[in-house]
Amino acid sequence: MEEKHYNEPQYAEEEYDEIDIMELLRKLFKDWKLILKWCGIAAAVGLVIGFSIPKEYTVTSTLAPETVSRSGGGSLGSLASLAGINLGSVSTADAVYPDLYPDIVTSTPFIVELFPVQVNFKHKKESESSDYYTYLKEYTRSPWWSKVKSAPFKALGWFIGLFREKEEPVEGYASLNPAALTPEQEDIAKAIRESIALAVDKKTSVISLTVTAQDPKVAAKISEEVITRLQTYVTNYRTEKSRKDLAYYETLYEEARSAYFASQQRYASYMDRNQGVVLQRVKTEQERLQNEMNLNYQLYNTCAQQLQAAKAKVQQETPVFTVINPPQVPLKRSKPSKVTILAACIFLGAVVAALWILWGRDFFAGLKKKDDGEPAQEETPSGD
Secondary structure (H helix, E strand, C coil): CCCCCCCCCCCCCCCCCCCCHHHHHHHHHHCHHHHHHHHHHHHHHHHHHHHHCCCEEEEEEEEEECCCEEECCCCHHHHHHHCCCCCCCCEEECCCCHHHHHHHHCCHHHHHCCCCCEEEEEECCEEEEEEHHHHHHHCCCCCHHHHHHHHHHHHHHHHHHCCCCCCCCCCCCCCCCCCCCCHHHHHHHHHHHHHEEEEECCCCCCEEEEEEECCHHHHHHHHHHHHHHHHHHHHHHHCHHHHHHHHHHHHHHHHHHHHHHHHHHHHHHHHHHCCCCCCHHHHHHHHHHHHHHHHHHHHHHHHHHHHHHHHHHHHHHCCCEEEEECCCCCCCCCECCHHHHHHHHHHHHHHHHHHHHHHHHHHHHHHHHHHHCCCCCCCCCCCC
16 A cells, blocks of 8 residues: 655744844943933923922812602503503602703803802912902913913914904903803803812712812812802702792782781771661671681681792702712812822933934934935855
């Protein structure tokens, strides 16, 4: 029998470029002075950045709102029961639920209400007091590079303004229209939005409010105002219908009260004038006035009961906010962290220096040779 030999296919060995870690480390160690130089420059830049960013203080507070649910179903309950569906446990949530609170806090009508809030702060080691609008406009500072970035846009705006009709600039918020803010008012509103952050835990509905300011007392004051105004906003919404009903019942109560007192006076006056008279028409008029007084009394009594019920409904629908962690004046600044900025700049300086030593320098040297037109040197094989 002939033996069959199967030759295994031969695969070409692929060549891979391997990175010699030790060679890279030796290359870096050789230029360690350059790395230290870059790190020193980066440290100087980090110190400039760290001391240029103004101090900011953050106040964090938490509160738990009362969730209101109304049982649904109604006439659908009987129909749903035929299909084996129980709508007794189904509830319709309130239209202003906690997930909408961040949008409420950052809305323009809510923000502009914070303009006149009086705040106390320290400016150049002296105690000052002003409204929140003036504080943000005149007593807060920004990094120097923000002015450099905005300079071209201000110059462009000034140049365009030369060809427009001159309008008297509106300063402050004396004439305030939330639907049409002036550029200055819009800048202040934007600064307030950026300083307020509100988050809602969807599982527990616990609200976390964070307010940042360059003065610790201002941060605590604005945090208190935001909580108070948010409670007022939600309370006014939830009790709007009940308060309208209460005002209506108060009007009915006053009318019924006046009508009852008037009929009571007419009945008393008629009885005083006709004492001892036994005429039938006098008795008839007496019964009519007495019936009118009794009817007005019943109406007055009913309106009084409805008024008390309306007051109780307003109280029942008024939501309760439990402040778990109230605002407190912070003792330490939240940012900037000069140590973090310095460490990050030194790290970036070392990385840039390493990239330059390992690849950057050779790359630019190759480009320079190509620009100078130097031919690449070819390796001549050595004869054996």
